[in-house]
Amino acid sequence: xxxxxxxxxxxxxxxxxxxxxxxxxxxxxxxxxxxxxxxxxxxxxxxxxxxxxxxxxxxxxxxxxxxxxxxxxxxxxxxxxxxxxxxxxxxxxxxxxxxxxxxxxxxxxxxxxxxxxxxxxxxxxxxxxxxxxxxxxxxxxxxxxxxxxxxxxxxxxxxxxxxxxxxxxxxxxxxxxxxxxxxxxxxxxxxxxxxxxxxxxxxxxxxxxx
Numbered sequence: 001x002x003x004x005x006x007x008x009x010x011x012x013x014x015x016x017x018x019x020x021x022x023x024x025x026x027x028x029x030x031x032x033x034x035x036x037x038x039x040x041x042x043x044x045x046x047x048x049x050x051x052x053x054x055x056x057x058x059x060x061x062x063x064x065x066x067x068x069x070x071x072x073x074x075x076x077x078x079x080x081x082x083x084x085x086x087x088x089x090x091x092x093x094x095x096x097x098x099x100x101x102x103x104x105x106x107x108x109x110x111x112x113x114x115x116x117x118x119x120x121x122x123x124x125x126x127x128x129x130x131x132x133x134x135x136x137x138x139x140x141x142x143x144x145x146x147x148x149x150x151x152x153x154x155x156x157x158x159x160x161x162x163x164x165x166x167x168x169x170x171x172x173x174x175x176x177x178x179x180x181x182x183x184x185x186x187x188x189x190x191x192x193x194x195x196x197x198x199x200x201x202x203x204x205x206x207x208x209x210x
Contacts, residue, residue, distance in 0.1 A: 002180025003206070004159060005199065006058065007035040009192035014045040016196055021203045024054035026080065026182070029062070029070055034191035035184070042074040056080050056103060064089065068096045080105055080128060090123040101125045103159070108144055114152050121155040128182060131162035143168070146175050166201040170209045 006026030061083035078101030143163030157179035165186035
């Protein structure tokens with residue numbers, strides 16, 4: 001199972017989290033957010049990470065050109081689209097970045113929100129399901145209603161996000177079988193400042209679950 005820790009801002013924390021067992025790290029490329037990191041900082045962090053680690057930049061309604069430029073500049077292996085990007089946008093981005101993983105995030109409000117994913121099955125690699133918030137695109141700590149996903153069988157691998165913590169991760173995985181999990185605020189002291197003790201406890205819980 002993929003384990004993605006998102007909102008990395010500090011090089012030493014990125015390396016430590018990789019050493020604890022994360023398979024992917026996420027970097028917020030949205031300048032007006034509290035977890036934003038510059039492309040230069042992302043590149044510095046990535047240079048210190050194992051080569052087999054997925055490094056994913058999170059974008060919200062950015063242009064294809066901006067995403068491609070930052071991906072090339074930093075060495076990101078994937079991009080996570082957390083805005084209102086259309087299937088057509090994803091197809092154009094795929095053409096520009098054929099070797100880059102494309103993750104499309106969906107803020108799940110209802111069953112209809114899940115049905116919207118069908119339009120993306122041929123233009124993205126991975127889905128991410130997050131909690132719906134009317135004024136934020138992610139990182140809110142709000143827990144996704146897991147019951148909404150019980151009868152849903154995505155056509156792509158998918159990551160479960162939205163309010164996950166070391167305290168509720170086993171409950172979530174008892175109900176659902178995602179391809180991976182994505183945590184941010186659930187393992188933080190404050191936005192962008194990861195709590196390595198919480199991260200370690202997450203992996204301890206996952207070991208218990210296995």
